Amino acid sequence: MTAPAWLEVLDETLDACRAHGRADLAQRLHRRRDRPARGPRIAVLGFAKQGKGYLVNAVLNAPVCPVGDAPTPAVPVEIGYAAEPGATLVGRAEERVEVPVERLTGEVGARPAGSLRRVEVGVPRDLLSAGLVLVDTPAVGDPRSPRTMAALDVLADADAVVLVSDATTELGPAELALAHHIRTWCPHLVVALTKIDVCPSWRAVAERNRAALSEAGIDAAVLPVSSTVRFAAAKAGDQELNIRSGFPELLGWIAGQVSQPPETRAALLAAVSVRAAAAELVETLRLRAEAAGQEAGVDQATLLHRTQRRADELRRRNSRWQNLLSDEIADLQSDAEYDLRERTRRIVETIDETFDRGDPVKVWDEFGPWLDRTLAEAVETTYTFTADRAEWIAQAVAATFGVQYDLAEVTPPESGADQIAEVRQPRIERFKIGQKAFTGLRGSYGGVLMFGLVTGLAGLPLLNPISLGAGVAFAAKTISDEGGMRLQRRQAVAKMTAQRHVDDVFLRFSKDCRDAIRHVQRRLRDHFTALADDLADELSRERETIIAGSAERERRTARLRREIDRLAALHQRAGELGLRAGRAPKELSA
Amino acid sequence: MTEDVRTLLADACAFYRDSRRASALLREALDHLDEPLRVGVTGAAGSGKTTLAAALGDWPSRALRDLELVDDPSPSTLTDASVQLLRHLEPDELTTLRPTASSTFARQTAVDTVLVLARADETGAGRIDALLTAKQLARRAWREDPVCSGFQGVIAVAAQLGYGARASTDDEFELLAAFAAVPREELERYLLSVDAFTDPAFPGPVSAETRRSLVTRFSLFGVKLALTLIRTGCDNRLKLSAELVRRSGLGELQDTIAGCFAARAEALRARTAVISLETVLQAEPRPYSDRLAARVERFSATAHDFRELRLIADIRGGRTALSGEPAEEAVQLLGAQGTTPEERLGLETGSDPQDVYEAGLDAVLRWRHEAERPDRAPAERAAAHVVVRSVEGLLVQFTG
Numbered sequence: 007m008t009a010p011a012w013l014e015v016l017d018e019t020l021d022a023c024r025a026h027g028r029a030d031l032a033q034r035l036h037r038r039r040d041r042p043a044r045g046p047r048i049a050v051l052g053f054a055k056q057g058k059g060y061l062v063n064a065v066l067n068a069p070v071c072p073v074g075d076a077p078t079p080a081v082p083v084e085i086g087y088a089a090e091p092g093a094t095l096v097g098r099a100e101e102r103v104e105v106p107v108e109r110l111t112g113e114v115g116a117r118p119a120g121s122l123r124r125v126e127v128g129v130p131r132d133l134l135s136a137g138l139v140l141v142d143t144p145a146v147g148d149p150r151s152p153r154t155m156a157a158l159d160v161l162a163d164a165d166a167v168v169l170v171s172d173a174t175t176e177l178g179p180a181e182l183a184l185a186h187h188i189r190t191w192c193p194h195l196v197v198a199l200t201k202i203d204v205c206p207s208w209r210a211v212a213e214r215n216r217a218a219l220s221e222a223g224i225d226a227a228v229l230p231v232s233s234t235v236r237f238a239a240a241k242a243g244d245q246e247l248n249i250r251s252g253f254p255e256l257l258g259w260i261a262g263q264v265s266q267p268p269e270t271r272a273a274l275l276a277a278v279s280v281r282a283a284a285a286e287l288v289e290t291l292r293l294r295a296e297a298a299g300q301e302a303g304v305d306q307a308t309l310l311h312r313t314q315r316r317a318d319e320l321r322r323r324n325s326r327w328q329n330l331l332s333d334e335i336a337d338l339q340s341d342a343e344y345d346l347r348e349r350t351r352r353i354v355e356t357i358d359e360t361f362d363r364g365d366p367v368k369v370w371d372e373f374g375p376w377l378d379r380t381l382a383e384a385v386e387t388t389y390t391f392t393a394d395r396a397e398w399i400a401q402a403v404a405a406t407f408g409v410q411y412d413l414a415e416v417t418p419p420e421s422g423a424d425q426i427a428e429v430r431q432p433r434i435e436r437f438k439i440g441q442k443a444f445t446g447l448r449g450s451y452g453g454v455l456m457f458g459l460v461t462g463l464a465g466l467p468l469l470n471p472i473s474l475g476a477g478v479a480f481a482a483k484t485i486s487d488e489g490g491m492r493l494q495r496r497q498a499v500a501k502m503t504a505q506r507h508v509d510d511v512f513l514r515f516s517k518d519c520r521d522a523i524r525h526v527q528r529r530l531r532d533h534f535t536a537l538a539d540d541l542a543d544e545l546s547r548e549r550e551t552i553i554a555g556s557a558e559r560e561r562r563t564a565r566l567r568r569e570i571d572r573l574a575a576l577h578q579r580a581g582e583l584g585l586r587a588g589r590a591p592k593e594l595s596a
Numbered sequence: 597m598t599e600d601v602r603t604l605l606a607d608a609c610a611f612y613r614d615s616r617r618a619s620a621l622l623r624e625a626l627d628h629l630d631e632p633l634r635v636g637v638t639g640a641a642g643s644g645k646t647t648l649a650a651a652l653g654d655w656p657s658r659a660l661r662d663l664e665l666v667d668d669p670s671p672s673t674l675t676d677a678s679v680q681l682l683r684h685l686e687p688d689e690l691t692t693l694r695p696t697a698s699s700t701f702a703r704q705t706a707v708d709t710v711l712v713l714a715r716a717d718e719t720g721a722g723r724i725d726a727l728l729t730a731k732q733l734a735r736r737a738w739r740e741d742p743v744c745s746g747f748q749g750v751i752a753v754a755a756q757l758g759y760g761a762r763a764s765t766d767d768e769f770e771l772l773a774a775f776a777a778v779p780r781e782e783l784e785r786y787l788l789s790v791d792a793f794t795d796p797a798f799p800g801p802v803s804a805e806t807r808r809s810l811v812t813r814f815s816l817f818g819v820k821l822a823l824t825l826i827r828t829g830c831d832n833r834l835k836l837s838a839e840l841v842r843r844s845g846l847g848e849l850q851d852t853i854a855g856c857f858a859a860r861a862e863a864l865r866a867r868t869a870v871i872s873l874e875t876v877l878q879a880e881p882r883p884y885s886d887r888l889a890a891r892v893e894r895f896s897a898t899a900h901d902f903r904e905l906r907l908i909a910d911i912r913g914g915r916t917a918l919s920g921e922p923a924e925e926a927v928q929l930l931g932a933q934g935t936t937p938e939e940r941l942g943l944e945t946g947s948d949p950q951d952v953y954e955a956g957l958d959a960v961l962r963w964r965h966e967a968e969r970p971d972r973a974p975a976e977r978a979a980a981h982v983v984v985r986s987v988e989g990l991l992v993q994f995t996g
Contacts, residue, residue: 054686073720147688174718175642203789204718204816206808238788250791 010269012276012583013039019280019576022569023287031283034191037162038279045137046263046271047084049160051188052170053181054145057200057233061170062142064233064253065260066131067240071142072111079114080153081122082160083142087135088128096123120152133257138264146184158187165271166194166263168256172201173208173230177215185224190282193274193584195226196259202252203232229256277584284577288570295566298559309552317545324538327406331534334399335527342392342519349384350512353377357504365493366500377504385515392519396526403534407541442485449484450477597899598629601866604895605629608873608888618876625872628674632662633861635853636669639681644714644755648681651759651846652853659854662861674872676864677857679849680747681714685733690743699874701896705867707860707905710852711747713737716845717754717817724824726817727754727843739914748856748909751849757821758844760813761837769833771802771810772819776826783823790816855932856905863901870895900985904930907982917976926983929959937990953994960987 016039023032052058059071062085070085093110095103098121105113107127114125134140141164143157161167167188171181177197189195197215202208208230215228231252239247248254360373454477458468466472605626612618628634637649649667652660669675682689693711713719716730723729730752738750775783778799786792786799793816794808811819821843822836830836841847857864870892877889896902908930910916911923918926927933929940938945941955966972967980 054688055684145686145688147686148691151688174715178641201718203791206790206812206816208790232789235788235792238785242785244785247785247788250789 010273012273012280012580015280015576015579015583016276019283019287019573019580022573022576023283026287026291026569028283028287028290031286034162035279035283038275041163041272043268043272045139046165046266047139047141047163048166048168048260048263049082049141049143049164049192050168050170051143051146051157051160051184053184054147056170056172058142058145058170060233061168061198061200061231062140064231064236064251065140065257066129066133067236068129068131070107070110070127070129079111079122079125080119080144081114081124081156082144083125083127085127085129085134085140085142087131087137089130090128091130092128094126096126097121098123133260136264138260161188161191164192165275166196166260167192169195169197169226170200171197171215173199173205173211174201176211177218182218182222182224185219185226186222189224189226190285191279193278194263195224196256197226197228198256199228199230200233202230203234227259229259231256273583277580280580281577281584284573284580288573288577291566291570291573295563295570298563298566310549313545313549313552317542320538320541320545323406327403327534327538328531330406331399331403331527331530334395334402335523338392338395338399339520339523341395342388342523343516345391346384346388346512346516346519349388350381350508353380353384353508354505356380357501357508361497361501361504364497366496370500373500373504377507381508381511385511388515388519389522392523396523396530399526400530403530407534407537441488445488446481446485448481450481452484453477453480456480597866597901598862600895601869602626602629604888604891605869605873608876611882611885611888612876612880615880618880621872621876624674625869629865629869631865632664633677633857633864634664634666634669634673634675635857636666636673636675636678637681638668638678639712639714640683643681643683645681647759648679648712648714648753648755651755651762652679652850654759655762655850657850657854659858660850663853663858674868676861676868677708677710677853679710679712679853681712683714685713685737685741685744685750690737690741693743699871699878701867701874701892702871704896705899705902705906706746707748707856707902707909708864708867709747710849710856711738711744711750712849713750713752715754715756716752717757717815719752724817724820727752727821727845730754731845745910745913745915748905749849749852749912751845751852753845753849754815754818755844755846756813756815757818758841758846760815760818761822761840761844762846764833764837764840766833768810768813769836771806772822772836773826773831774800774802775819776823780827787816787820787823793819855934856908859931859935860901860905863899863905866895866899867902900982900989903982904986907979908932910979916979917973918979925959926979929963929983930986937993940986940990949994953991956987956991956994960984960991963987 016035020032020035020039023029023035050058050062059073062071063069063073066085068091071083072079091107093105093107093113095105095113095117097103100123103113107129110125110127114122141160143160144153146154146157148154169181169185169188171177177185185195185197197219199208199212199215205211212228212230219226219228229252233251235247236251236253239245239251357377360369364373366373454469454473457473457476458470461470461472462468605622609619609622609626612622637645637652639645645668649665653665666673666675669678680693682693711734713730713734716734717726719726719730719733734750734752737744738747744750782799786795790811792798793811794804796804798804798807814822818840822840825836825839830839873888874892877885877892907916908927911918911927911930912932916923925942928942931940933939933942936945937943937952937956938947941952941959943952943955963980963984967977967984969977972980
């Protein structure tokens with residue numbers, strides 16, 4: 007037996023889908039291609055609470071599907087012929103569990119969500135005896151929900167679809183979109199308008215639905231039905247009532263699907279699928295070609311011009327950042343020096359004040375640590391100030407490049423304030439007891455002599471109470487004068503020692519600070535020079551790409567065009583296949 | 597409460613006087629404080645908004661008198677509360693319900709929406725127990741579905757049936773009674789569908805046109821229900837009408853709107869104003885606007901009305917451990933049946949103030965005990981605290 011004509015077209019389209027990264031389309035075509043030869047499958051689709059389950063039950067005259075408020079299963083239910091009623095739960099891994107039909111709803115509800123793939127039900131009904139399978143699907147709703155996906159997935163295997171919509175409202179935009187989607191992938195569609203028993207205005211709704219469908223270019227009949235009336239008719243055996251239910255027409259449509267020869271069905275299905283896949287793929291490619299075209303639309307000269315502008319900009323920026331950096335660093339240099347000088351000057355002032363009044367002997371123990379601490383603080387503060395400014399300079403320079411560029415790491419080396427040597431205590435002469443006694447004797451001797459001579463004129467002896475008293479007074483005065491002199495000398499020595507120490511520290515750290523700033527300058531200069539070089543390199547590379555790229559782009563666009571033409575040809579061939587299968591192709595614009 | 601909010605908004609107006617958009621919004625909110633409570637009726641096309649609004653609106657009722665129903669309000673309209681219609685309580689439809697409020701205050705005080713399972717008579721293909729099934733579905737959703745827990749109620753309503761029944765005429769009752777007199781077996785096939793009901797072969801002299809208008813006004817389900825009710829004892833128009841209205845869910849919806857919206861008009865209007873303010877604060881943040889935000893926060897923390905409404909919904913929705921008589925007493929004390937002291941305490945209007953005071957004292961002692969029982973879960977104690985605070989609030993009116 008020779009392979010059917012449609013197989014070749016289908017395979018070619020399948021390869022194209024795969025080649026262009028549309029695995030989803032390829033998979034659908036695969037399912038069509040590998041479908042075993044069997045009876046027609048009619049899927050029943052619709053949004054929630056439209057009476058889908060009732061309709062299936064009414065078609066079969068059997069309570070197969072859960073209806074009313076019972077939750078409808080989240081997986082498709084395939085209903086086929088069986089001599090004895092029975093149901094099978096098919097799990098994710100195709101494992102099969104037989105359950106009685108009447109316990110089906112409970113059994114399905116008891117399974118964890120997502121563990122089932124589908125449910126197969128067999129019922130002894132003449133309608134199904136020719137191999138027809140009715141597929142009740144989960145309600146369509148939120149496009150991202152697994153239920154909706156499971157329902158739409160059924161389309162890949164369906165020969166025909168009954169779209170269920172109730173007569174309480176007209177077809178909404180979502181339902182029309184669903185109808186359009188179904189009609190693209192499936193050759194036969196009918197809209198069953200349910201619940202006409204309770205809706206007084208169902209005739210108007212049916213008319214408006216027909217108008218909406220034809221306006222949207224969807225080829226589908228609208229069949230008003232009432233499942234309730236159908237059940238009542240079956241119960242009463244009332245033929246006339248059955249006709250009123252609208253079901254004979256729907257069953258006639260189903261029978262029409264069944265009566266088609268399998269080859270015709272397969273060819274038609276293949277034709278429709280190929281056309282749908284080809285149309286979607288062409289759309290994808292066309293978007294890609296358009297994107298490429300837009301890229302190509304900006305001509306080479308414009309692109310080159312643009313890079314030239316950017317190169318000029320970069321040059322300007324280079325001189326700008328270099329000037330900025332050298333200005334800022336010079337400012338920082340002088341500011342830092344002034345800052346440190348100011349701080350040490352204030353320390354020296356305090357030293358002067360301290361030793362103008364205080365006695366080094368008494369205050370040095372306290373003064374020494376204070377001086378060390380204050381100096382360390384001054385150095386540290388100046389240093390932090392320098393580091394902050396350096397950071398700020400780095401940011402300012404980076405800003406001239408634009409925010410997206412990294413900053414250089416600019417922390418200067420350690421301040422080293424903890425390495426400052428402690429101030430050494432000066433040699434301080436003390437006024438000891440022996441010295442005091444000697445000095446006192448010297449003073450008292452003078453006093454006794456002086457007043458002894460004076461009082462001698464009055465006939466008193468040399469050593470009399472007055473001269474002795476004067477001697478004591480003179481001794482005290484001499485001791486005090488000598489003490490004051492020694493204190494001044496000590497103060498002068500302490501002052502000098504402390505000031506010299508401060509000068510040493512200042513000298514050393516102003517040098518360190520200058521070095522640190524120079525270090526920062528070097529770091530920033532290196533970093534931003536490298537950055538500017540990178541940008542320049544990038545620009546020149548870009549320029550080369552622009553010169554080389556336009557040729558490649560043209561090649562790519564031409565390839566896409568050829569591919570689109572090929573798919574259009576496939577689309578047309580599929581249309582001819584459909585024609586041979588007894589159906590005129592409608593849309594032929596690829 | 598209104599005065600506090602008025603001051604708050606006036607300050608905000610002064611603060612934003614240089615922004616035309618903000619001050620227009622704030623001015624509108626300020627003006628709305630003096631207008632009637634506005635309740636929006638929203639829902640997808642075909643869910644029966646207009647029918648429901650008409651059914652509620654034509655109701656000459658004291659409780660709903662000072663209330664303005666807005667059918668399908670535009671997003672820019674200031675509404676204080678809303679009745680949200682839904683055809684089915686399906687997960688897909690429920691997820692589309694609540695655009696999460698952008699304002700923190702609005703989220704914290706979300707006590708402004710009643711969910712309506714609309715066209716309840718179409719549930720389950722219009723079987724005779726459709727309304728009961730719908731009622732159960734609504735109740736279950738309110739208790740169990742977390743999406744529904746934020747509403748002041750989930751109520752199944754057959755608005756058309758309720759509307760038709762309430763406005764029914766003696767002629768219509770006579771007609772229905774005549775149909776009910778026909779033997780059931782004979783009538784059954786004519787009640788199968790609207791087409792059958794308006795069939796020329798229908799027994800009796802009533803014209804097809806009259807039958808059509810009847811079925812359009814009551815729906816086929818309504819006609820079937822009415823016939824069943826007449827056969828089982830609703831033998832005059834008023835009885836039938838009352839029973840149909842009760843079953844349609846319209847009465848329950850009206851009670852909820854009266855208790856949760858109309859009785860709290862002041863709090864809900866203040867809430868609308870504060871939400872407007874918070875929207876402005878979010879859209880145009882400025883230095884020092886956080887002071888206004890802090891006042892908004894303080895307002896939401898101190899407004900007891902919102903806590904009462906939230907707790908009423910939680911108790912009725914079965915989300916607290918309270919049930920039976922204590923639950924009924926709690927919702928009454930919280931003001932579900934009216935916010936006057938007498939209504940809260942279940943006393944006759946115009947009772948002796950001394951009696952009211954004593955009843956209040958009794959309630960406050962009992963609920964204080966409830967609030968401090970160490971064997972209760974913290975959530976229960978917190979709920980009891982809210983009740984205590986409500987009763988204390990009404991007692992204060994006597995000591996002042």
